[in-house]
Amino acid sequence: MxxxxxxxxxxxxxxQVMAEEHRLVEMQHEEVQxxxxxxxxxxxxxxxxxxxxxxxxxxxxxxENVQGQEQQHGRIQQAKDAVVxxxxxxxxxxxxxxxxxxxxxxxxxxxxxxxxxxxxxxxxDLAGQGFLRRKNIxxxxxxxxxxxxxxxxxxAPPPPTTAPLPPVQTAGSEGTRS
Numbered sequence: 001m002x003x004x005x006x007x008x009x010x011x012x013x014x015x016q017v018m019a020e021e022h023r024l025v026e027m028q029h030e031e032v033q034x035x036x037x038x039x040x041x042x043x044x045x046x047x048x049x050x051x052x053x054x055x056x057x058x059x060x061x062x063x064e065n066v067q068g069q070e071q072q073h074g075r076i077q078q079a080k081d082a083v084v085x086x087x088x089x090x091x092x093x094x095x096x097x098x099x100x101x102x103x104x105x106x107x108x109x110x111x112x113x114x115x116x117x118x119x120x121x122x123x124x125d126l127a128g129q130g131f132l133r134r135k136n137i138x139x140x141x142x143x144x145x146x147x148x149x150x151x152x153x154x155x156a157p158p159p160p161t162t163a164p165l166p167p168v169q170t171a172g173s174e175g176t177r178s
Contacts, residue, residue, distance in 0.1 A: 003093040010086040017079040024072045031065045034058055 038058040042051045 003090065003097050006086065006090045006093045010083065010090050013079065013083045013086050017076065017083055020072065020076045020079050024069060024076060027065055027069050027072060031062060031069070034062045034065060038062065 038055060042048065
């Protein structure tokens with residue numbers, strides 16, 4: 001916003017220079033007209049005293065006009081100096097704007113990195129919770145399997161400790177069995 005204001009002020013100062021230069025051109029044109037009027041000869045039957053008085057006032061007006069033109073040159077130079085100063089202000093404001101844009105971009109990048117860091121921490125937390133959940137589920141499954149084995153072992157008939165051996169058959173006693 002300050003840069004735009006500075007640019008508008010620069011434009012106003014440039015217009016001031018143009019207005020002062022236009023005023024100088026008008027003064028120069030007025031001087032030419034006064035000199036043309038001064039060259040007019042005395043009309044036939046004209047009053048010599050009035051003619052001399054008129055020439056005197058024209059000469060005075062020309063001198064004042066020339067002095068005014070010199071002053072106008074000074075005003076033009078002041079206006080041009082003001083334009084140069086304002087150009088420096090606009091340039092500085094442009095530098096300030098670029099610095100602010102860089103700072104803003106840097107802050108955006110820092111914010112983005114902070115968001116990514118927080119997201120990474122969140123994902124790590126989720127992964128840790130998932131690991132604990134899977135670990136708890138695995139422990140529960142193992143406990144259930146152990147309990148199921150115990151129940152199966154209690155319900156099963158006891159294994160025979162000594163089983164009777166089958167009778168040994170001899171070659172001659174194939175037909176008889178006891």
